[in-house]
Amino acid sequence: MQLLNNKKAYKNQAKILIAVDCIIFGFDSEELKLLLFKRKVAPLKGSWSLIGAFVDENLSLNNAAKQVVSNLTGLNNIFLEELQTYSDVDRDPGERVISVAHYSLIRINDFDLDSVEKYDARWFKIDEIPELIIDHKQMVDDAILKIRKKARYQPIGFELLPEKFTIPHLQILYECIYQKKLDDRNFRKKILSFNILTKTDEKDKSGSKKGAFLYKFNKEKFTSFISKGYNFEL
Amino acid sequence: MQLLNNKKAYKNQAKILIAVDCIIFGFDSEELKLLLFKRKVAPLKGSWSLIGAFVDENLSLNNAAKQVVSNLTGLNNIFLEELQTYSDVDRDPGERVISVAHYSLIRINDFDLDSVEKYDARWFKIDEIPELIIDHKQMVDDAILKIRKKARYQPIGFELLPEKFTIPHLQILYECIYQKKLDDRNFRKKILSFNILTKTDEKDKSGSKKGAFLYKFNKEKFTSFISKGYNFEL
DNA sequence: CCAAAAGTGTTGTTTTTACACCCATGT
DNA sequence: ACATGGGTGTAAAAACAACACTTTTGG
Numbered sequence: 001m002q003l004l005n006n007k008k009a010y011k012n013q014a015k016i017l018i019a020v021d022c023i024i025f026g027f028d029s030e031e032l033k034l035l036l037f038k039r040k041v042a043p044l045k046g047s048w049s050l051i052g053a054f055v056d057e058n059l060s061l062n063n064a065a066k067q068v069v070s071n072l073t074g075l076n077n078i079f080l081e082e083l084q085t086y087s088d089v090d091r092d093p094g095e096r097v098i099s100v101a102h103y104s105l106i107r108i109n110d111f112d113l114d115s116v117e118k119y120d121a122r123w124f125k126i127d128e129i130p131e132l133i134i135d136h137k138q139m140v141d142d143a144i145l146k147i148r149k150k151a152r153y154q155p156i157g158f159e160l161l162p163e164k165f166t167i168p169h170l171q172i173l174y175e176c177i178y179q180k181k182l183d184d185r186n187f188r189k190k191i192l193s194f195n196i197l198t199k200t201d202e203k204d205k206s207g208s209k210k211g212a213f214l215y216k217f218n219k220e221k222f223t224s225f226i227s228k229g230y231n232f233e234l
Numbered sequence: 235m236q237l238l239n240n241k242k243a244y245k246n247q248a249k250i251l252i253a254v255d256c257i258i259f260g261f262d263s264e265e266l267k268l269l270l271f272k273r274k275v276a277p278l279k280g281s282w283s284l285i286g287a288f289v290d291e292n293l294s295l296n297n298a299a300k301q302v303v304s305n306l307t308g309l310n311n312i313f314l315e316e317l318q319t320y321s322d323v324d325r326d327p328g329e330r331v332i333s334v335a336h337y338s339l340i341r342i343n344d345f346d347l348d349s350v351e352k353y354d355a356r357w358f359k360i361d362e363i364p365e366l367i368i369d370h371k372q373m374v375d376d377a378i379l380k381i382r383k384k385a386r387y388q389p390i391g392f393e394l395l396p397e398k399f400t401i402p403h404l405q406i407l408y409e410c411i412y413q414k415k416l417d418d419r420n421f422r423k424k425i426l427s428f429n430i431l432t433k434t435d436e437k438d439k440s441g442s443k444k445g446a447f448l449y450k451f452n453k454e455k456f457t458s459f460i461s462k463g464y465n466f467e468l
Numbered sequence: 469c470c471a472a473a474a475g476t477g478t479t480g481t482t483t484t485t486a487c488a489c490c491c492a493t494g495t
Numbered sequence: 496a497c498a499t500g501g502g503t504g505t506a507a508a509a510a511c512a513a514c515a516c517t518t519t520t521g522g
Contacts, residue, residue, distance in 0.1 A: 417486075417487085419487085420484080420485070420486085439494090442493085442494095443492070443493040443495080444491070445493080
């Protein structure tokens with residue numbers, strides 16, 4: 001605001017209800033998934049929706065969204081970023097509410113869905129999203145496009161994969177995000193050429209008899225990789 | 235919002251002042267510029283700021299921002315897009331205000347600054363931005379990064395250049411956005427390879443004795459170009 | 469011993485970069 | 496006739512895409 005008005009003038013301005021809604025992505029080594037919630041109360045009882053909350057006087061939007069995810073999962077240092085606003089005047093049948101959608105990437109195994117049973121939460125594969133209330137489907141579609149774009153220049157794997165992961169897993173993650181098959185030789189070649197992975201001497205044998213070596217992201221190398229302006233097209 | 239609450243529950247929620255602030259870019263054939271406003275009233279009289287407005291009960295954020303630009307310039311079908319929210323609790327010294335920044339690209343010659351003299355507006359080169367109130371400098375920096383990113387996959391020239399323009403002008407625009415010199419042969423080769431420009435038989439002689447051919451964007455070709463998933467890296 | 473996934477190299481094609489000269493014209 | 500910016504082509508390097516076989520080991 002340009003502050004054309006002094007404080008007195010603010011008094012004449014309409015105030016509006018603000019909410020945050022969270023699009024929570026997870027990855028379980030096989031599929032990219034989205035956390036959705038079944039409404040337990042009328043109206044719209046039984047419909048699926050995103051989780052959200054009204055924004056309090058004393059929280060920034062980002063903090064409000066963090067609080068939503070934290071209350072739900074107990075997780076604190078999660079990746080969470082603003083998507084965009086949804087502000088159609090009549091979008092909420094109750095009263096005018098402007099919603100600021102945020103999306104979050106979490107490791108699906110870092111918390112137990114049982115512990116959030118009260119919310120009636122469920123993970124959905126991103127190509128099997130049910131009907132959602134109001135404009136939540138639009139939010140989800142926008143968020144999927146966003147992470148697809150984002151994956152091109154930032155290593156989204158950091159947030160979605162456990163500390164140690166195999167290259168085949170990383171590839172599956174990218175295949176889920178882009179929704180297409182990648183060539184395994186070219187993928188490995190390219191990702192290793194970035195020099196942002198550190199090989200451990202451990203193997204994950206859950207996926208095959210032979211076992212695949214576990215790698216870690218190397219944050220220092222990665223930071224300088226980004227700051228030099230490279231990007232991550234795959 | 236998940237509508238966990240029924241309408242009655244909405245009543246207990248805090249409402250907040252919402253504003254839109256507009257980062258208005260223009261291009262005058264030589265420089266990328268930003269439109270800023272000098273406050274005429276206390277507090278912060280004499281400081282430069284973006285232009286903005288509080289959001290009305292019955293306007294979406296996007297429409298509110300369009301109205302701001304339209305009131306200022308008289309222009310209606312302008313390019314305008316959401317940037318992001320700024321919601322620190324104490325950002326506005328007057329009272330809590332959440333601002334949703336929008337950025338806009340306009341043809342600098344489509345309107346006359348004289349006609350907006352009452353706002354005390356001025357175009358600034360983007361590398362000569364003065365100090366701005368509150369977090370407006372942050373908004374501007376974020377907006378510049380955004381258009382730099384956006385220019386990679388969308389033809390921003392459409393919005394910033396007049397209907398007919400020369401290839402040297404288009405190149406200067408990209409050089410302003412990226413803030414670096416581009417090779418003229420490679421630029422021309424690449425931009426023409428996209429097949430989204432139509433050559434006219436007119437020449438613009440304002441830049442040289444020889445004159446440079448004027449081109450137009452071809453919207454149909456461009457639309458299919460985008461929808462095929464190509465992008466615009468230069 | 470075999471099924472199943474992990475891992476490894478090469479080659480042809482495309483894209484990108486770097487680079488230098490002639491052209492048209494107004495003064 | 497000359498100064499000024501407009502316009503053109505080519506070659507070397509780099510990046511990308513396509514492709515098939517060997518390795519390991521649990522069952």
